[in-house]
Amino acid sequence: MPSVRLPDGSIRSYDAPVTVAEVAASIGTGLARAALAGRVDGELVDTSYRIDRDVNLAIVTEKDADGLDVIRHSTAHLLAYAVKELFPEAQVTIGPVIENGFYYDFSFSRAFTPEDLAQIETRMAELSKRDFPVTREVWDRDEAVAFFKSIGEAYKAEIIGAIPQGEKISLYREGDFVDLCRGPHVPSTGKLKHFKLMKVAGAYWRGDSKNEQLQRIYGTAWAKKEELDAYLHMLEEAEKRDHRRLGKVLDLFHLQDEAPGLVFWHPKGWSLWQEIERYMRAVYRNNGYQEVRCPQILDSTLWRKSGHWDHYKANMFTTESESREYAVKPMNCPGHIQIFNEGLRSYRELPLRYGEFGSCHRNEPSGALHGVMRVRGFTQDDGHIFCTEDQIESEVTAFNALVRKVYADFGFNDVTVKLALRPESRVGTDEAWDKSEDALRSALRASGLAWEELPGEGAFYGPKIEFHIRDAIGRSWQCGTVQVDPSMPARLEAEYVGEDNARHTPIMLHRAILGSLERFIGILIENYAGNFPLWLAPVQGVVMSISEHQADYAADVAKGLRDAGFRVEADLRPEKISYKIREHSLQKLPYQLVVGEKEKAAGLVAVRARGGQDLGQISLEALVGLWRKEVETHGATA
Numbered sequence: 001m002p003s004v005r006l007p008d009g010s011i012r013s014y015d016a017p018v019t020v021a022e023v024a025a026s027i028g029t030g031l032a033r034a035a036l037a038g039r040v041d042g043e044l045v046d047t048s049y050r051i052d053r054d055v056n057l058a059i060v061t062e063k064d065a066d067g068l069d070v071i072r073h074s075t076a077h078l079l080a081y082a083v084k085e086l087f088p089e090a091q092v093t094i095g096p097v098i099e100n101g102f103y104y105d106f107s108f109s110r111a112f113t114p115e116d117l118a119q120i121e122t123r124m125a126e127l128s129k130r131d132f133p134v135t136r137e138v139w140d141r142d143e144a145v146a147f148f149k150s151i152g153e154a155y156k157a158e159i160i161g162a163i164p165q166g167e168k169i170s171l172y173r174e175g176d177f178v179d180l181c182r183g184p185h186v187p188s189t190g191k192l193k194h195f196k197l198m199k200v201a202g203a204y205w206r207g208d209s210k211n212e213q214l215q216r217i218y219g220t221a222w223a224k225k226e227e228l229d230a231y232l233h234m235l236e237e238a239e240k241r242d243h244r245r246l247g248k249v250l251d252l253f254h255l256q257d258e259a260p261g262l263v264f265w266h267p268k269g270w271s272l273w274q275e276i277e278r279y280m281r282a283v284y285r286n287n288g289y290q291e292v293r294c295p296q297i298l299d300s301t302l303w304r305k306s307g308h309w310d311h312y313k314a315n316m317f318t319t320e321s322e323s324r325e326y327a328v329k330p331m332n333c334p335g336h337i338q339i340f341n342e343g344l345r346s347y348r349e350l351p352l353r354y355g356e357f358g359s360c361h362r363n364e365p366s367g368a369l370h371g372v373m374r375v376r377g378f379t380q381d382d383g384h385i386f387c388t389e390d391q392i393e394s395e396v397t398a399f400n401a402l403v404r405k406v407y408a409d410f411g412f413n414d415v416t417v418k419l420a421l422r423p424e425s426r427v428g429t430d431e432a433w434d435k436s437e438d439a440l441r442s443a444l445r446a447s448g449l450a451w452e453e454l455p456g457e458g459a460f461y462g463p464k465i466e467f468h469i470r471d472a473i474g475r476s477w478q479c480g481t482v483q484v485d486p487s488m489p490a491r492l493e494a495e496y497v498g499e500d501n502a503r504h505t506p507i508m509l510h511r512a513i514l515g516s517l518e519r520f521i522g523i524l525i526e527n528y529a530g531n532f533p534l535w536l537a538p539v540q541g542v543v544m545s546i547s548e549h550q551a552d553y554a555a556d557v558a559k560g561l562r563d564a565g566f567r568v569e570a571d572l573r574p575e576k577i578s579y580k581i582r583e584h585s586l587q588k589l590p591y592q593l594v595v596g597e598k599e600k601a602a603g604l605v606a607v608r609a610r611g612g613q614d615l616g617q618i619s620l621e622a623l624v625g626l627w628r629k630e631v632e633t634h635g636a637t638a
Contacts, residue, residue: 003054014051021047021187024059034061036191037070037184044070046136046184062223069097074134074186075124075195075221076102081177082123083217086116092179093155093205093214100231101220105203107155112215117197120217124195131190132175136183144169144180155205156180194228195221237473243525244371250530250587252538253372261369261376263518268538271567272521275536277357279409280381280514287402289355289383294335296359300325305491306334307427311460315362332358333485333510336384337492340506345496350506351387351395357517358382371522378516385509386494389435395509396443396465396482403467403480403513409634410524411533414470417449418478420457427461428487436484437463461485464510471527479520483510530588531610535631537567541591543605544571544580553600557593557620564624581608593623 003013004023012026020038024031024047037060038045044066051057060067076095083090083106095104106112112120139147141163148156160169160180172181174189186192198218205211222228247253252269255262265273284291297319303309308316308330317328329335336354345352361377368374385395400417407415419440422433440463444451451465458464464483468476485508498504514520524536534540541561545554551572558570571580577594584592594606599617607615607623618626 002051004051004057005055007058017050017052019047019051020045020049020057020059023051023057027059031059031061035059036061036067036186039066044184047187048136049184068223070184070186071192071223072097072102072221073181074189075192075219076104077134077172077174077177077179077181077185078124078127078189078192078195079104079120079197079217079219080106080179081127081174082120084177085127086119086123089152091153091155094159098218101198101218103216103218105205105214105216107205107212107214112200112217117200117217121195121197124192124197127175128189128192130175131188133188134172134174134185136185137171137173137178139169139171141165141167141169144171147178148180192221194223194225195219196228196232234473234475238475238526241473241526241529242371243373243522246525246530247371250538252525255371260366261364261374263372263375263377269521271538272524272532272536273517276514276517276521280357280406283402283406283513284355284383287353287398288351289353292336292339292354292356294329294332294339294356294358296361297326297328298334300327302334302338302492303327306337306488307461307491308334311425311427315364317361317363328361329358330360330362332356332360332380332382333384333488333508334492337489337494337508340386340489340494341492345386345506347388347496347498347504350496351385351391353383353385355381355383372518373522375516375518378518380512380516381514383511385511386489386496386506387509388504389439389507392439392484392507392509393443393446396440396484397446399482399509399511400443400447400449400465403482406513407467407469407480410536411527411634412469412471416468416470416476417444417451418454418466418468419444419451420454420459420464420466422458422463423456423460425460426458427491432486433463436486439484440465440482459483459485459510461487462510469523471523472529477523479515479523480513481511481515485510532588532590533630533634534590534627535634537590539569539587539589540567540627541593542569542571542584542589543593543595544577544584546577546594546596548572548574549597550595550600554595557595557605560620561624561627564628566624566627585610585612591627 001013001015002017003011005011021032021035024035035047038047038049039058039060040049040051040055060070062068062071080092080095084092087108089109091107093105093107095102141160144160145157148160163169169180170182171178172183172185196219198220201216202213203216204213220231222231250268251266252272253266254264300309312330316330319326339354357379359379364374364376387395404415421437444465462483462485464481466478467480468478470476489508490505494506495503496506543554543558545551554572555570558568561568581592588610590610592608594608599605604617604619605623607618609615
């Protein structure tokens, strides 16, 4: 007689084995209708799962994150079912859940077209309405291989053939479609109502370019129609805000084939870069960091000692000179340790904070490159803090406050925190990892921050706190990190003399706030849709003359604003003022200043704020005061 303990602590007992669905029905008809899966003793299972022992059970519905994953995984199978009905000669391969959706890879003799996608989506809706039960079957491995070979599914047969002999294979059946899967899946196709197919892309079988190129159909699925509509609206907004398009429209930067993954910054883009760097340099200075600069290329022996050669070599650019092997630095930490190692250090110097706008290069796959968001050459607002174990909590706590202040200045106030824990491939002892992870937890508690833990996602040398910012259209971006590293200083022989006059190895904290400046600029472009706040705008204002009679006055106003420290241009062209206003509006300037005969005679300017807001006539002195206040407060609205 199994007993089932529910999340609220209540216990239900049954006279015979019972399924998850039957437990849900015994609680209430509403829950029975809503049940998508169950979690039995922590394991996600189908609603048909048979409970024949005492267990802890949670009923999974669309309100749970697990429920949404089950919906998306099941919708991937629904996609494969529809493709097989419409294109029987297509072969199915794999179809996992991904962020915000799913995909399925197919082998097919021709390219799927947009018209095909529309037809497939329509068939998926029809299959959903028919509400086929989705049932799990357990087969012998060889029986499953033979079955998929018999129906011409060579890829499925290959996947199953790689599973060890004797293992049981789970298949899922819905209508006439049978697929290999661990599950779980929704009870029936009628649970899958809110989905859309997005695009087709190429993908190599098993991710190997030597294999056949398959066709990957991407889709998204949601529990509710309003969630699907909101997601599609967000994608529309994201397309409008695409930093690659706006980078071209606003003349900020470009990329070209002769330098893959490397950015050509134009004057306006470099002005934006310099403003960010100026701001971050002040952050360094005001928080006790000493700015340093390290070489770009270091002998491979240093990278071997640091551990990067064994764990990161595939991502490093290497070169040779005079029979010596070098690597272009992918990160700055070994160089900072070399500066620390120059001279005998005392505990009285700790914590010692180094900061560098460090230029790094990483050999990212060409297919992963994406505008300035994912590049091969980038600059970090990188810093390393050398400290004692006792100083970790106070240093990390101070950093936690600093990083949130910086994000707020850039207009990001929705920040979430995650703690990435030890990966399988790592250096250092379990004891050292225990201390490092506990120190970060203590700092987060001291900061009053809630966090999510990410097992296995730490760096190879230490755990890290990640800061994720949410932009104006709801997307989350991971930017800042702070990492505890007890290993690399020891590997590179960093030492200080302690209060006991003995030699000790310092702890090194790796920290960055913005991360890659290139990527952060891409995030800013998309967050603001190019409508940068005044303090960041490459061009903060333009002074326009109505006719040639005010040209000298307009030029004097522009000079006065430049002398006051603002980035201002003068437009003295003999064009209609309506044309000038329209043209500069497309450049998303924060302010447009118009001068005609009235303004010239009164020594004023007519001020238009972005969006067409008329601020009336203002003196140059008053305008300077207005702008200075806006810059100093980092006035920012997305």
